[in-house]
Amino acid sequence: MSAAQFRPSDAVDFLVIGAGAAGGVMAKELSSAGFRVVVLEQGPWRHEKDFAHDEISVMYRSGLTNDFRKQPNTFRKTPAEPAKLQPAVEYGRMVGGGSVHFTSNYWRFHPEDFHERSTLGAVPGADLRDWPINYDELEPYYTKAEWELGISGLGGSNPFDGPRSKPYPLPPMPVKSSGVLFERAAKKLGLHPFPAPVAVLSQPYRGRAACIHCGFCESFGCEVGAKSSTLAALIPSAVQTGRCEIRPNAYVRKIEVGKDGRVRGATYFDSRGREVFQRAKVVVVSANGAETPRLLLMSKSAAFPQGLANSHGQVGKYLMFDTGALAVGLFDHPLNEYKSIVVTRVLHDYYRSDPKRGFYGGGGLDSRFDYYPAGFVLDGMPRDIPQWGSQWKRAIGEYYTHMGGVLAHASCLAVEQNSISLDDHVKDAWGLPALRVTFKNHPDDMKAVQFLADRQKEILEAAGARKIWLDQATLEEITYSRHLMGTCRMGDDARTSVVNRSNRAHDVPNLFLVDGSSLVTCGRQQPTETIQALAYRAADYIQQAAKRGEI
Ligand SMILES: Cc1cc2nc3c(=O)[nH]c(=O)nc-3n(C[C@H](O)[C@H](O)[C@H](O)COP(=O)(O)OP(=O)(O)OC[C@H]3O[C@@H](n4cnc5c(N)ncnc54)[C@H](O)[C@@H]3O)c2cc1C
Ligand code: SF4
Structure with missing residues (x-):
């Protein structure tokens, strides 16, 4: 089967933004279910032969990660402080995202992680909440992730x-x-x-x-493909369906909204800096716990003047870091x-x-x-x-x-003022507002x-x-993190969360946020298995809802 290629004017079924740990799952699941999918990834598409043991390039020149020189961010501990130019977030910037270069610890959350608020009570100064779902609902998807990706361990x-x-x-x-x-x-x-x-x-x-x-x-990155990244384990099968186009070097700057308040595609910069608008019936944002809220906040429109899916001012809040x-x-x-x-x-x-x-x-x-x-x-x-x-x-x-x-x-508690927002002064190499991190443990x-x-x-x-x-x-x-969680959290109440229990934006019926941003608590770090299990669960829900005509 040859790889799919769609025109920007084709209104594909699904536009996935970000081909990382969760985006790779969405690409594979949605294309395998028969839908036409375009995946926009800001980073390059590397292959096993491109991964070398070059410590200087990888560790000191952002060879595989977001490059602070091109995509700077600012940092402050509290909103009262001026934000300073200072690297604060790190993530894999390529097809496969963080799953390509992560340490590979693959932990399930424990059952009690989903209802700590009910069992432990409130924690002053934090907003500890129960998840709207429990471990038993996620368990089949944990298992699916382990078998689809290839996980080594000793159950029990x-x-x-x-x-x-x-x-x-x-x-x-x-x-x-x-x-x-x-x-x-x-x-x-x-x-x-x-x-x-x-x-x-x-x-x-x-x-x-x-x-x-x-x-x-x-x-x-693994030169023999033994690390179970979405790049090695899922993207090739997604492409083989003939219905999934992975478009690397496509940096999305805005999700576009129609007069009806539904999203209708996204505008991105291609590798030559040209702006392209890709149409789609449904948009899935899988750009991670830092870039997803930034993109929503950059996607202001008449319908959403505070940023997309942000009618209750929840986007970007409750950021959790690895501690x-x-x-x-x-x-x-x-x-x-x-x-x-x-x-x-x-x-x-x-x-x-x-x-x-x-x-x-x-x-x-x-x-x-x-x-x-x-x-x-x-x-x-x-x-x-x-x-x-x-x-x-x-x-x-x-x-x-x-x-x-x-x-x-x-553990890292969810605190309202810990957040991702847009910097008022600093811009990235494409002229977009830099990511501003506010974080204090x-x-x-x-x-x-x-x-x-x-x-x-x-x-x-x-x-x-x-x-x-x-x-x-x-x-x-902590002032610097590689685990980016909680900025568009999941919940039943639209006033205190951004997505519902199926990762669908409360505000926009054809917008899904599927990545580390939807986590309500961070367990004890190692969030990737939970992020991917949630992606499998969301993909299941989305396919069924789409087939019923409910999206
Ligand atoms: C060195 C390191 C070690 C780690 N070790 C572990 C570990 O052992 N266990 C664990 O559980 N976790 C680990 N992590 C964290 C793990 O990588 C993340 O939790 C996981 O990758 C997050 O998945 P995600 O789908 O939310 O986002 P990501 O995997 O970050 O994927 C997001 C993708 O979206 C792309 N993107 C972002 N913005 C845009 C845009 N505007 N347009 C287009 N594309 C965009 C990004 O380039 C990226 O490819 C580690 C992280 C690092 C950096
Ligand atoms: S060969 Fe083994 S140790 Fe080396 S990168 Fe691949 S998974 Fe890691």
Whole structure:
């Protein structure tokens, strides 16, 4: 089947904006169901051969991510402060989005994540809410995501997980040294470590190759297609339907609205900077928790003078960021952690919020080492060792091979003033208003971080580390995030949410927002499995509603 090509004047059935973790799911599901789909992605369409182990390009020159020099953002902690030019959000900017370069931790939310407000009560200074759906409604879609994408793990090994209808399709990845030490230590402390569920193929699956343990995994694209990104696992099948056109280098600046208040397509800049209007019957925005609200706010019209789908001023609010400190241990024996994937063992014993602790929140912990050579030398060494000369050189060799870390993935409360808005002064390279981030952690977030940091140190001690330190920067309030959640949240009440329980905008019947923006709470980070499960669920609903003529 040859790839589809539509003209901008063709009113296709669905226009999907953003080909990332959720957008890739929508592309595959809607085109497989027989609909004509155009996907507009601002970044390029890369292939396995394009992914190289080039640390300078990937880590320091935004080779795969949003480039702050072209798409700057500003940051302030509170609305009272002037916003400063300062990188605050990072995401994969290419076909596949964040799923191409993510660390691949693939966690389901726990059943209690969906109704924490009812069980724990209100948290002063935050807007903790129940989801309008529960775990049981999402479970079939968690399973679908795991089997469609190819996830490795051991079902039933995490005693705190909700029930599952099927095991993982693939066995866990081989355990690394850090995982062995973490597991042994955690068991000594009476905890319940388990093999990390990851979006990586431990064995060949559906024509894709297994992981070759190259070691350049987090932040990098996979050169053998073993990372279960939408680029590797879903986009090729979407294209093969002959009904899905992926249009890369198409940066959408506005979603257009007709006189009837329905959306009718979107205007984008193509690779040569020309403006193109693509018509569509339905628009699905999957541009992530930062860019989706920005695009809605840029899409002002007579019908929506405050921005699209924003009649109650909810778009952009309740931004949640990834929070949690890193503890590191130096061991007597070499760990050689620079090989393979980043994480092989996890524990969720401290996940649940326990009122006895005196604050809201908790987190999951994983064993890891996520430094590459240049980054390690510049930023990974503890500060109490010589910083130059032959002693420094010797220390680099020792620390790089003998270090292992424990990272916390902690709760982050939804706070109204934490938000994405449009900057009044700064513009991007296309002349569009820059993204303005307002974010300050709730005090309970920081109490959870400190509580978990103490637990992380205990594990490293029990693992026999001869020296333990905390990365001080990670103990501070967060000013930069890679997990972008909650800015167009889901709910039954149009006054306090942007989309309904099926990801349909309350204000606009033929507009769907399907990505990290719809999350009501952030679980304990690692949101991608929930984002993709929600996408499968929304796609199911949309197909049925479209076939009934209800869109
Ligand atoms: C280094 C790193 C490691 C991570 N590790 C993990 C992990 O281990 N586990 C986990 O769960 N999560 C992880 N994440 C987060 C994960 O990548 C995101 O949660 C996930 O990709 C979000 O999915 P999404 O569909 O909301 O958006 P994305 O995947 O970000 O997709 C959005 C897409 O929309 C495109 N887009 C945006 N605006 C426009 C526009 N105006 N026009 C056209 N296209 C547009 C973007 O270029 C992008 O391709 C990590 C992130 C990073 C950066
Ligand atoms: S470690 Fe494995 S999954 Fe990760 S990039 Fe390398 S080969 Fe791909």
